[in-house]
Amino acid sequence: MPKIYILSKIIVEGYYNRYYTPMVDTGAEANMCRHNCLPESKWEKLKNPIVVTGFNNEGSMITYKARNIKIQIWDKILTIEEIYSYEFTNKDILLGMPFLDKLYPHIITKTHWWFTTPCKQKLGAKRVNNKVRKTTPWIKGSEKITQKLENIIQSNHNIEIIIFSINKIKPLQDKLELLYNDNPLQGWEKHQTKIKIELIDENSIITQKPLKYNFNDLTEFKMHIKELLDNNYIQESNSKHTSPAFIVNKHSEQKRGKSRMVIDYRNLNAKTKTYNYPIPNKILKIRQIQGYNYFSKFDYKSGFYHLKLEDESKKLTAFTVPQGFYEWNVLPFGYKNAPGRYQHFMDNYFNQLENCIIYIDDILLYSRTENEHIKLLEKFIHIVEISGISLSKKKAEVMKNQIEFLGIQMDKNGIKMQTHVVQKIINLNETLDTKKKLQSFLGLVNQVREYIPKLAENLKPLQKKLKKDIEYHFDEKDKIHIQKIKNMCKKLPKLYFPDEKKQFTYIVETDSSDRVD
Template structure:
């Protein structure tokens, strides 16, 4: 540890002692510490002390309390216009550790050993424990509050309603002894940044900082681990990009054993993805009762789907989905691929479609026939029957939209002939 970091460490430890967050320790446990200076620390101008709790975490039993799914939380904001945001000050430090367990949290610095009186950052069960406590406190108010670990969003339809919601939240926090970070309070906003997205009047878009990952990768990504990281980052924006998985197929093939050499095609794919990331469409948050439309498409490479909802007689984009065929699916006929695209798309959107009536728009008339008729005389009756069964849980009507090719007569002739005794 450099002399400047050592001086900073002495001041930080003295501050933690003065606040009663830690105390000197003679514990037989001991976890090492180090400082990091990543982008967030550089922006704050303060290095971050990190305790390597790997050995303690290995010994701890998992308490698998569920952390909420961010997408599910954001869906609650479909009809909200006013927002306020709070951050629990040093959230985990607001939870006391049982006296008999404090020795387990001991850590060393160059000039001594200390242990925590409160729950430190870095313990594997800390996020779940904090989420559990916050849920217990704020679950009665889920109609106007979202809690994600130590972040709280209050949302309302109008100003008057929002004032009442804030009053309830602040009184509850005070009663429970929770402390919010004053510098991070954001009040009465019509546009808010929350969970990595910009939210405004029922629309959603990833914040710009969350999209900067693309430019941190080169256009030529030959290293397998680096390519895996790049493709992993794309999961964050998958809902906002049409046919993303299909576009990425050449890159996913590079992850296989003994891949072909990197070519200009791969470089062009990376450049195309980077361009898409910089021009993402703003999507609407799915409303639970508005009319829904699903559109699907299948190609030789894979499938894509779009979920829309109708607002003021306009079709608005909710999200995209896409995927590539596996080796078995790749051998399917064109019609089978079209129907499988429908099945996979509806399954991906099922949280927004279950128990609702929606319209399925297809450009394959054969698909419409198979989904709504008896398939016992068709050669592929078993697989079609299975897909019919999967879709029977959904309430939808099918509209045929003209495609470039209507193969219904040829398809029926071929299937009936193959299915005949």
């Protein structure tokens, strides 16, 4: 069917009317328009977002829908029963089959699009050139008055044609809805994994003195302990071992509106055998996505809590809080082998899946085509179903062409560090008066080292300060050096993957060393 644009008027009660040039498309499975084509008051948020994709490989999540919108074509006022918000790049409105189905039969001529109304009246809408309107606030007033809109100057690029994949994606979204769960233990019977904590010396006693708490901590402890008991993650203990717990309520915790309870397991970790299971290198893994167009990511709800502890191991995790003495039923955060144990558990299930990156409790799926990605999602869903793993709905993203994963924004062309990682570096206090503070700063900067040429050379003076055989000093000269590094971090470039179809010479320049002079 040729591209057809018609002149029409959008009528919303209580607002001036507007003229648009919607595209008529019998291949579209939904009616769509740019968000500004209707007043904000007409949009309602969807409980279950819908994914749409197009010829230009743009995958987008539809989150808003409007109902019963009046549209005047020629002199006839019709109703669009449902229309979705979608940010087209070169059209304002697309009228698809849900609207056009009621206007058959159609006749297309060089000058008109003829259609039949539900009342069997034949009407002809004049075909016009496409005009995209500038985003303009709606004016409240009589709908009999027309609001004048300015046009966006259009380029000569081919007009974007959207093919909606709602029918393909919807069944997968329905299946995923069943796998989103706040209880990581709900599916435990399917895998029945128990973890054993092994001491280097079986006769060792894990013990650390309780910490001092302030008054505000008491309320926070009470909240955390109740939540953990209610979910059966912990139980009361009579163990001979003990580690202290404390409350963390810094900027990041305050921003999310909830403190963290942390247990100091340094003594436990020192006396425990190390479980040497490798954690993947994030950068090496992310490079696998070069040239791929479709991405989905998932996070496993309270990852470590999917795995239970063996009964004898529970006593080793005992911890004190002002309200009492408890031990873990599940794999706790802070235990040194927890990441490796959970990575091993995940790899056992998901290593069979191609085009999949697993980093502890985060997973990324990537494909070249839409159909390949749908098949990959089907396999992923099957594995989640048989493994009993609970997915976090809040962090799930499906069928994207650009995605953020492990602090990195990525697409088929390259990667870019997320701004919140850079902001942590920039906001850090420049007075690093202890080795621990300097180590923390260097750890943050290490995340962006691939983006900054000659960074290793600039870090050498600071790294020398961490040597064990020298006394630690931090002065104004060091502050200036820290500020210099911060400035280098402010404008990180996007790193583009090389185009393997083109022939050119690679120049490899190394920029770091394991040895500090």
